[in-house]
Amino acid sequence: MRLWRRKGGGPAQAGAIVVEGARKAGGGRSRSRVFMAMAVLFAIYAAIGARLVHLGMAEEDVARLPESRPTASRPDIVDRNGEVLATDIKTASLYAEPRRIAFIDETIEKLQTVLPDLDYEQTYRRLDSDAGFVWLRRQLSPRQQAEILALGIPGLGFRTEKRRFYPGGPTASHILGLVNIDNKGIAGLEKYIDDQGLADLQALGLASPETLKPVRLSIDLGxxxxxxxxxxxxxxxxxxxxxxxxxxxxxxxxxxxxxxxxxxxxxxxxxxxxxxxxxxxxxxxxxxxxxxxxxxxxxxxxxxxxxxxxxxxxxxxxxxxxxxxxxxxxxxxxxxxxxxxxxxxxxxxxxxxxxxxxxxxxxxxxxxxxxxxxxxxxxxxxxxxxxxxxxxxxxxxxxxxxxxxxxxxxxxxxxxxxxxxxxxxxxxxxxxxxxxxxxxxxxxxxxxxxxxxxxxxxxxxxxxxxxxxxxxxxxxxxxxxxxxxxxxxxxxxxxxxxxxxxxxxxxxxxxxxxxxxxxxxxxxxxxxxxxxxxxxxxxxxxxxxxxxxxxxxxxxxxxxxxxxxxxx
Structure with a gap:
């Protein structure tokens, strides 16, 4: 007498049918859990990706602002003996990201403890906007930068810029002239140097400290x-x-x-x-x-x-x-x-x-x-x-x-x-x-x-x-x-x-x-x-x-x- 048959009815066949149904039910539940896990992960990664895209677009907006461009380099000016009359030095400039500033009044009040001449109304208008980048103060001293950092205000940052420095102070001021806040010559020989082609080199991005030779003058500093x-x-x-x-x-x-x-x-x-x-x-x-x-x-x-x-x-x-x-x-x-x-x-x-x-x-x-x-x-x-x-x-x-x-x-x-x-x-x-x-x-x-x-x-x-x-x-x-x-x-x-x-x-x-x-x-x-x-x-x-x-x-x-x- 046989207990199992390859085909036909009987107890063995019925048992086989029951086991097959249980396997099908368990497999369906597993696939559902996988799909759900994939959906959750996809949603998480989508959210992260959207945030990255948003931040990328915000950075792009900042880069488009002309105020955020780094100041151009200028050549040193030296006297006939090589003594430096004018040179570039690095300085920090303070900027803000208004979107990240929650309490404008408090931010300005804290900044005025370091920068007492900071105009309240003007600064408030700058911070009360959706801009991604605004200048607050250009060319700070190292001490001012350190004191502002110690305030711990979110939404503020510093950018390194170039500032013109004249070691002799007023000694040859009417000869050397002046530059503006963007390091462009506006008077004296500083303006003359720009007019001789420096401004064009700066516009093309070719003016760098490595490519600019010092401009020697006939002046004797002594x-x-x-x-x-x-x-x-x-x-x-x-x-x-x-x-x-x-x-x-x-x-x-x-x-x-x-x-x-x-x-x-x-x-x-x-x-x-x-x-x-x-x-x-x-x-x-x-x-x-x-x-x-x-x-x-x-x-x-x-x-x-x-x-x-x-x-x-x-x-x-x-x-x-x-x-x-x-x-x-x-x-x-x-x-x-x-x-x-x-x-x-x-x-x-x-x-x-x-x-x-x-x-x-x-x-x-x-x-x-x-x-x-x-x-x-x-x-x-x-x-x-x-x-x-x-x-x-x-x-x-x-x-x-x-x-x-x-x-x-x-x-x-x-x-x-x-x-x-x-x-x-x-x-x-x-x-x-x-x-x-x-x-x-x-x-x-x-x-x-x-x-x-x-x-x-x-x-x-x-x-x-x-x-x-x-x-x-x-x-x-x-x-x-x-x-x-x-x-x-x-x-x-x-x-x-x-x-x-x-x-x-x-x-x-x-x-x-x-x-x-x-x-x-x-x-x-x-x-x-x-x-x-x-x-x-x-x-x-x-x-x-x-x-x-x-x-x-x-x-x-x-x-x-x-x-x-x-x-x-």
Whole structure:
């Protein structure tokens, strides 16, 4: 008898049917649990993915904001000896993600404990938005960054940016200029560098510290410090409202130093746009007074119509209608050309200009660059002013420095041409060799005339108004200029613009120094406030300190008397 059959009914077959049904029921429940687990996992991963996509899109929005772009790199600026004048440093800037800030008022109140000048209303508007990124404060100090971090405010962060740093502070501020918050040049040589192609490199993303070479200037930092320091002392000593100065290489046209006071600190230029902080040396025009007698005398001698041995009658004042032209300290006699120069005679100078004539006078001033806008790297350069129509009276007054205005830097450049053999060259704030200078120079007066002007310069420092510019060990020549300023449409004897221009060594100058002092007061009661009493000694102090730095050796055995070199 069999208990199991392959087919058919019976107990064995029935049992087999029951087992098969149980297996099918268990398999269905397992598959359901798998599907449910997969669904849960899928939902979790979908949620994570959606969050990642959201965050990715938020980051993309941040990147699109122009404010969040890193500041561009700039090249270092160095002086002629490699001393750093301007460089980039890293700094932290504070930003916020408004979407993550829950309590705006509390956030601002905490920040004001570190940044007390943070504007509440403006900051609130920035934070009360759906923006993904807003700047709160650019270019923080390390201490400010550390204190804000200690506050532990969610939704705030820092980005590393570049900030321009000027190690010398205000020492060369008007030369170097300024950059804005995004490290773009907006004034001075910083702007010049941008205009020469840096801005294009930055736009293309090609400006990096590795690719930018330092920009070397003609400036000597040591000489620059001396010049500014002496100008500051002069302002205080003579209670002046302003002062300025420049030192030029007479053989190359290089600016070795230039300063204008009051100035500003480019590291904190909050007052840079104040009116009295104008760069008077290149961006201001002034009547330069008797320094213009240098050019009138050179014009007369170079014309061939006047010789250095000629004499002019300065006995009586000149009269033109209701105008009378007199000498400040008149000799009331006939004067030779050297006497006209050292006694600074308005009458004698006017008569020399009259010999040349109106057209010849204007042509000469244009030839030596005093009627045109100066060409140099510095963007802040003013245009000279002159009469719309030159009449005889205009020519006469301009001959001794009234009636037209030019920049002090322009005056120094023209003066260098009078002393260096007659070659006018545009000034430069970049290094220039003598060969390069000769290539851009123009002969504006003859070498013979230039030699005569050097003689007159030296003579004036020995016997004339420039005596206080003498420096022991150095031969110095120069010319004073004391110009009355126009106040309420009239010339005022109480407000003067003083100047002294010098060349040293006087027999063949390597350097020209010009100093201007605006509205100086008498150093003590009972004495005047002319250029010979304040601008000339200031130049002497500058030469005494700067000459050794410039490599000009003192000569304590040099001939003290001015000699006229003959070219015959």
């Amino acid at each position: 000489v620059q410090h001396v010049l500014r320091d002496e100008l500051a002392r002069a302002m205080e000593r003579y209670q002046a409202i302003a002062a300025g100065g420049v030192i030029l290489n007479a053989r190359t046209g290089e600016v070795m130093a230039m300063a204008s006071l009051p100035d500003y600190d480019p590291n904190n230029p909050h007052n840079a746009l104040e009116k009295d902080r104008l760069n008077r040396m290149s961006a201001g025009v002034f009547e330069m007074g008797s320094t213009f007698k240098l050019f009138t005398t050179a014009m007369a001698l170079d014309s061939g119509l006047v010789s250095i041995d000629d004499r002019f009658d300065a006995t009586r004042p000149l009269r033109f209608g209701r105008f009378t032209i007199n000498d400040f300290h008149g000799k009331h006699r006939v004067l030779s050309v050297p006497e006209i120069f050292i006694y600074s005679s308005n009458i004698g100078t006017a008569k020399m200009a009259d010999v040349v004539g109106i057209e010849g006078h204007r042509e000469f001033l244009k030839r030596i660059g005093l009627l045109n806008r100066l060409e140099t790297e510095l963007p802040e350069v003013a245009h000279p002013t002159e009469p719309r129509e030159w009449k005889k009276l205009n020519s006469i007054t301009i001959s001794y420095g009234h009636g037209m205005a030019t920049t002090p830097l322009q005056t120094a450049v023209a003066a260098a041409a009078m002393l260096n053999g007659g070659k006018l060259m545009p000034p430069t704030f970049l290094p220039r060799s003598q060969e390069e200078a000769q290539a851009v120079a123009r002969q504006v007066i003859s070498p013979e005339t230039s030699a005569q002007m050097r003689y007159l310069f030296r003579l004036n420092a020995e016997k004339g108004s420039g005596r206080r510019a003498r420096v022991e060990g150095y031969s110095v020549g120069g010319k004073t200029g004391t110009a009355e300023k126009v106040v309420n449409g009239r010339y005022s004897s109480d407000a003067r613009f003083n100047a002294f221009i010098a060349g040293f060594p006087a027999d063949d100058p390597d350097y020209v120094v010009l100093v201007v002092i605006d509205e100086p007061k008498p150093e003590r009661p009972g004495i005047g406030a002319t250029a010979g009493l304040n601008a000339a000694p200031t130049v002497a102090n500058i030469i005494r300190r700067a000459a050794p730095i410039l490599g000009v050796q003192p000569d304590f055995g040099h001939e003290s008397e001015a000699l006229l070199v003959s070219y015959q």
